[in-house]
Amino acid sequence: MADFLAMGGYAAFVWSAYGVTALVLAGLGLATVLSARRARAALHEAEQQIQGRRRTSRAQARAQR
Amino acid sequence: MQRFANPGQFLRLAAVVQPWAAGVGAVATAVGLYFALFLSPADYQQGDTVRIMYVHVPAAWMALSIYLGLAVAAALSLVWKHPLADVAARAMAPIGAAFTALCLITGSLWGQPMWGTWWVWDARLTSVLVLFFLYLGHIALANAFDDADRGARAAAVLALVGVVNLPIIKFSVDWWNTLHQPASVMRLGGPTIHGAMLAPLLLMWAAYMGYFVVVLITRMRTELAERRLRALQLNAEQATRMTASAVEAG
Amino acid sequence: MTRKRRRLVILSLFLLGLGSATALSLLAFQDSLVFFFSPSDLARRPPPTDRAVRVGGLVEPGSVARSGTEVRFAITDGTTRLAVAYTGILPDLFREGQGVVANGRIQPDGSFRASEILAKHDENYMPREVAESLRREGHWRDGAAGAAAQPAQGGPRR
Numbered sequence: 149m150a151d152f153l154a155m156g157g158y159a160a161f162v163w164s165a166y167g168v169t170a171l172v173l174a175g176l177g178l179a180t181v182l183s184a185r186r187a188r189a190a191l192h193e194a195e196q197q198i199q200g201r202r203r204t205s206r207a208q209a210r211a212q213r
Numbered sequence: 214m215q216r217f218a219n220p221g222q223f224l225r226l227a228a229v230v231q232p233w234a235a236g237v238g239a240v241a242t243a244v245g246l247y248f249a250l251f252l253s254p255a256d257y258q259q260g261d262t263v264r265i266m267y268v269h270v271p272a273a274w275m276a277l278s279i280y281l282g283l284a285v286a287a288a289l290s291l292v293w294k295h296p297l298a299d300v301a302a303r304a305m306a307p308i309g310a311a312f313t314a315l316c317l318i319t320g321s322l323w324g325q326p327m328w329g330t331w332w333v334w335d336a337r338l339t340s341v342l343v344l345f346f347l348y349l350g351h352i353a354l355a356n357a358f359d360d361a362d363r364g365a366r367a368a369a370v371l372a373l374v375g376v377v378n379l380p381i382i383k384f385s386v387d388w389w390n391t392l393h394q395p396a397s398v399m400r401l402g403g404p405t406i407h408g409a410m411l412a413p414l415l416l417m418w419a420a421y422m423g424y425f426v427v428v429l430i431t432r433m434r435t436e437l438a439e440r441r442l443r444a445l446q447l448n449a450e451q452a453t454r455m456t457a458s459a460v461e462a463g
Numbered sequence: 464m465t466r467k468r469r470r471l472v473i474l475s476l477f478l479l480g481l482g483s484a485t486a487l488s489l490l491a492f493q494d495s496l497v498f499f500f501s502p503s504d505l506a507r508r509p510p511p512t513d514r515a516v517r518v519g520g521l522v523e524p525g526s527v528a529r530s531g532t533e534v535r536f537a538i539t540d541g542t543t544r545l546a547v548a549y550t551g552i553l554p555d556l557f558r559e560g561q562g563v564v565a566n567g568r569i570q571p572d573g574s575f576r577a578s579e580i581l582a583k584h585d586e587n588y589m590p591r592e593v594a595e596s597l598r599r600e601g602h603w604r605d606g607a608a609g610a611a612a613q614p615a616q617g618g619p620r621r
Contacts, residue, residue, distance in 0.1 A: 152251075155261040155262075155264070156255055156261035157260070157261075158261050158262045158326055161265065161322045161323065161325065161326050162261055162262060162264050162265055164322050165264075165265040165268055165318075165319040165322045165323070166264075166268060168315065168319065168322075169268045169272070169319065172311050172315050172318075173311065173315075173424060176307065176308065176311045176428065177424075177428060180428050180431050180432055180435070181431065184432075184434060184435040184438075187435045187438040187439050187442070188435075188438055190438075190442055191438045191439075191445075194445045195445070197449075198445060254590035254591065254592070255590070256588055256589065256590070257589055257590065257593070257594035257595075258556060258584065259556070259584065259588075263588060266588070288474060291470060292467060292470045292474055326554070326555050327554065327555060327556045327582060327584055328554055328556070328581045328582055328583070328584070329552075329553070329554025329555075329557075329579075329581050329582055330554075330579075330581055333498065333581065335498035336497075336498065373474070373478065374481060377485045381485075381489070388489075388496075389493070389496045389497045389498065390497050390498055390499055390519060391498045392498055392499075392564055392581055392583055394584045395585075396586065397586040397587070397588060400586070405586045405587050405588070406586075406587075406588040406589075407588055407589040407590055407593055410588045410589070410590075
């Protein structure tokens with residue numbers, strides 16, 4: 149195990165390379181998921197609002213009749 | 214005519230593809246890492262630093278092929294005005310930039326112990342750095358205009374201009390002498406890399422591809438949702454303006 | 464011609480022009496795009512002694528002599544050899560028969576004083592055992608596929 153971690157004396161370079169790779173890809177993945185959630189929530193809210201507005205205007209139209 | 218084409222077909226296809234890509238990517242990551250870190254042998258010259266190659270080389274392949282995708286999307290957008298082309302380009306650029314950055318960083322981490330330097334300005338390294346700046350420029354241009362279409366057009370032109378860099382990157386090691394070694398896998402006469410080392414390389418590439426497809430689809434969905442939101446807001450604004458003018462008139 | 468066709472033609476012409484402009488400028492700047500010169504290049508066109516140049520080739524087998532931190536060796540491209548002196552730490556890949564790039568100045572006596580030594584890796588990747596057996600069977604020798612393509616010299620080592 150210690151042998152494996154030592155990477156033949158190149159531990160600092162090998163593990164940094166894998167660490168940076170994991171970090172960058174995880175970071176981009178996280179940013180992607182968060183912005184996807186934000187966009188979905190904003191769209192959902194806007195659609196809800198429009199539906200609500202439609203409902204009220206329809207109700208108003210009915211009331212006027 | 215395609216201007217307001219329904220992206221429904223894409224969304225349906227994406228929903229089918231994404232879980233498969235995620236599955237393939239996850240399996241390839243697990244098996245690839247096992248090969249890269251445990252099963253594969255140390256190199257006769259580089260020792261264990263050869264393991265850096267398994268994250269570095271596929272990242273370079275991704276950096277190049279995603280840029281090719283960006284250029285194809287740019288042509289589809291500029292010439293055929295395909296509605297999804299700009300969406301795809303905007304989604305691709307950050308992923309390509311990430312892989313290019315990884316290629317540069319992991320290459321540097323290999324260069325220090327092996328070459329004896331973190332960085333040299335040889336043709337290969339410099340042209341890959343230019344590729345990174347092209348990605349950054351694309352991201353910046355696509356967001357630089359209030360009018361999203363104008364930004365997309367400017368970014369598409371940049372993507373096409375940058376295409377000349379791709380053959381320069383690929384053949385820099387053959388055309389000029391560089392510190393960077395020539396190609397080992399995609400070369401005439403077959404790979405000069407031993408099978409035990411080729412396996413982790415290809416597995417990690419499959420892992421990156423799975424990651425790319427999953428992230429690309431999610432980003433494109435996000436982009437489509439944002440566009441729909443903008444369209445809704447625009448409609449709502451127009452509606453209020455119309456009611457306001459109707460009230461004024463009446 | 465439809466608008467789509469016209470856009471396609473404009474785009475193709477644009478790419479063609481861009482491609483040829485790039486190709487021409489790369490050809491024009493050929494000399495500054497190479498990372499290093501071979502010993503033969505330097506012998507043919509000796510650089511001024513006050514200008515730093517990079518020389519690349521193979522470390523001539525059997526030429527490495529160390530005394531303290533001072534290293535002397537020869538860089539060869541198969542036809543011309545250049546004696547190099549260097550003081551400092553060598554990269555891990557520095558080996559006889561392997562590619563190397565030295566950055567430094569030509570001395571008045573014709574030798575080369577390096578201020579930086581970079582090792583150059585070739586495109587061959589293989590496990591130690593495979594390299595050993597290839598050497599044993601005489602199919603492959605160090606430096607055969609090295610930095611400067613040239614006939615192999617120097618037998619099995621290590």
